Amino acid sequence: MTSRRAFLHGAAAGAAATFVGAGDAVAQTATWRRGHDNQRIADLGDGHFLNPVMSGDHPDPTILKDGRDYYMTFSTFDSYPGLVLWHSRDLVNWTPLTAALTKNIGSVWAPELCKHGSRYFLYIPARTESRRSSYVAWADRITGPWSDPIDLNLPDHIDPGHAVGEDGSRWLFLSNGDRVRLADDGLSCVGKPEHVYDPWRYPEDWVVEAFAPEGPKITRHGEYFYLITAIGGTAGPPTGHMVIAARSKSIHGPWEHHPKNPLVRTTRHDERWWSRGHATLVEGPDASWWSVYHGYENGYWTLGRQALLDPVEWTKDGWFEMRGGDLSRPIRKPTGGEAFRHGAPLSDDFSAPLALGRQWSFFKPGAGEASRIRVADRRLHLKARGTAPSSSSPLLLVAGDQGYRFEADIEIDPGVTAGLVLFYDERLYCGLGFDERRFVTHQYGIERGRPANAHGRKMRLRVTNDHHIVTFDTSGDGGRTWKRFDRGMEVSGYHHNVRGGFLMLRPGLYAAGEGEARFANFTFRAG
Template sequence: MTSSRRHFLTFATLSAGAALSPAMSARSTGTDAKPMPYAEGFEGQRRGDLGDGRFVNPILAGDRPDPTILKDGDDYYAAFSSFLYYPGVPIWHSRDLVNWTPVTAALKTPIGTIWALDIAKHGDRYFIYIPVLAPEGDARPLRTYVIHAPAMSGPWSEPIDMHIDDMIDPGHAVGEDGKRYLFFNGGNRVKLRDDGLAADGKVEHVYDGWPIPADYVIEGFALEGPKVLHRDGYYYLIAAQGGTAGPPTSHMVVAARSRSINGPWENCPYNPVVRTASRNEPWWSRGHATAVEGPDGRWWLTYHGYENGFRTLGRQMLLEPMEWTTDGWPRALGGALDQPFLKPVAQGGPHGQPLSGLSLDAIGNRLTFFAPRNDYLERARMEGSRLSLTAQGTSPADASPLLFVAGDRAYEIEVDVEIDAGTQAGLILFYNEKLFCGLGLGEERLHAYRIGQAERWPAGAAVSASRVRLRLVNDENVVTFYYALAGEPWRKERSVEVAGYNHNVADGFLSLRPGLYAAGTGAARFDNLVYRARRRVGDVA
């Protein structure tokens, strides 16, 4: 028996009296990317908690990139990169690291493209450190902001410019002298003022990273995502290397340690701690990890990864068991993550949220605008049960659509759409302003879009009504649009293949999100939004 397999079996039997299931009886070889069965949550959405004391990945399906985890007593909080989706900086809560529910969106003010951030608690106050890519042409294209609050639920302050430029992926740490620091990409670090709101010195280089073997197929060296923890007399630096997308084997988790926050840093002999070794594995580009102690004292790594064949869903949140070796190093125990694991605690809890329905309260927790203007929240209002959306732009590309995260491999969405004169509105799958598909209602006809362009051959069906019900069916990246006029049956409009609507084609680190748009003048009203996950036989445990 190999050492790695022996440690995996040791973890699996930690729970007293727990018998190994057939799925947990051996470490994965990572040669079969067949999806594992999952449990069903709201509207049939997939859920990692199997209900029998085990879980499968993802623990939080859909686009949850660059997860950063804060353990605060018995509570766990996660925040994610939000890029150009606003309200931004979504925060989720858990008690068991497997089941998560939304808390709030901490940032309402558009300040640019939000990359990998960090959440921290210092004293009795909470902080979120936010790297922001400013619009093209800005004299300071990359800057760091901070927001703070008395509780993770808020209220959160307006963003404060820390005047730390050209750095990404901050990681908060406190040294042995009680002083605060931010670690950044490239092995850099800056000391903070005691209030944590500004730098107290210059950026300095403190860590060179782990030398990646020459035969690894990676996107680039890309030392980033540093997270620092203090345990048993050591400071541990957990970081990402290899590039966050590109080839499936790019991203990885590495570790180093030091007796002092000031170094020197010694690389872990088990590096890379986590890595996708083969394109045949179920999870690609695994990295950007936080090491966190679970509610039962066991340790875990939370990070993101692309699902094999479903880059369109974005980077999903994964959970892997780890151990501290007898010589004090972190070592992952989950292999290719193609087997169920024992949960940190047996009991379950609420998870996720319904995606059906429309309300102003959903904006931020569920619905977000893409690349909005400063007055974006004023565009939405309720008219009874209907969400009215003021039109903007000329097509979905510049309409700042209202989108949500879908984490299922297959699903369908229906919605009623009513338009004013001069308005075009409808249902879309949106990656960015250059890459989307959808179907909308205009004054004289339906407007169909594919690869970010209006379809002309053939054009959408001639329709003179001002109200229509639309349906989108995404069957594992093959999308079909339907429409139905009042009192008439569904009609199929067209189908689109969308597997290429992802970061490796279009850049931007985003995901393909369903949502609503209203372009032109006037407004559109949306009602009766229904989301249903679709599954195949054997998908559900």
């Protein structure tokens, strides 16, 4: 892993892994390749890839094969615009297309992306403090426009998985082994949820978070419907989350447990990937089969649940097995697909309209939040809101590396406090801001020291997150010279198992108070 000395000197190194591809007799050493802004990418450029395929917080993956194209999206929780749709033709390299959800319906958990006939659908569980339900949005093109979400009035279930029966009936399979029928157009439910499946149970002495059957996904292959379910809890102990399967010749059951359940489970604390689960089967471009699921990187709960790709083998008895082991080693890529350049830059010179959703997103935005933004003269003009990051609806990014640095020129109006943050949620964040007289340090989700600010209303700020060690630097001459700010932090505990919420620690910027802050030359570099 990149040392602090190497990072600070701009070295582009990656985490080492033992390389053993299928049929390879000699173990070699592999590292992640680097893409936009030196971010790590899975494709090793030699016909193999090293997980994760989507680094950073990309949980509850839902994937759609549509001809030679693949589309995928993830839980986006309180980030809006949400449900960013990603596109691939080889399952390894992905590029963002658009954000399908712009209307704030609450925290979005475990959506389902599917296509029925010529129409695309998103089934979206969402919750607010006062209401829980699932919604549906649709589009005639994957890039939209997407409809506003329609309430399906399903308050007691999460994680809908779409399925079409042998008789053409449409269903949503739900948490806890339940399902509900859909109308033929997929835009409403018919009747009430019913219980149809009792998931396989693990031995009682296993260390898990909870039974929690969730994330049901249906794949029809050959003469069977295959039902894949996540159990064991999605966080908590690294050994909890797991993948199980069952099959039936009818969408109406009965369901037969896979004889080798669980198919995926972290069993040791020293494995690279923890809490692996929430899987979907998908056919590759070369007729191979794969599974996409999520997991936490060992020691980096702060990065959220990352998307992992695991090869699948169909066995002679009509079952399937995951063949990627603990996913610590490079795996041969599927062949026959087209490789795009993976990901997107996180740096922004504000020379084009802000890439809301595809790059930047607001945390818990109010109605009309986007009206706070104006891009002009290669600067982001951001109207202030609230009194601190907690109430300002900061603009945030998804960063997927263990170490990175970001910085920006910031100019503020009188009465504004602005700065850079590492933000988990409104009660857990850190960062550095300033008004025209004083700095303000953010730590543990509260505002602490307020030393004097010698730079006035304009300066360049820099934040370095070096494997959870956070430092701040300030510059009054546009970054030609820097001064270390006298407050360092350690943030390895800024994650779900401490705070809840299933989120990640995200870099970003904020403006609070009355007036406007202007940001320029935002640069990001992973290392």
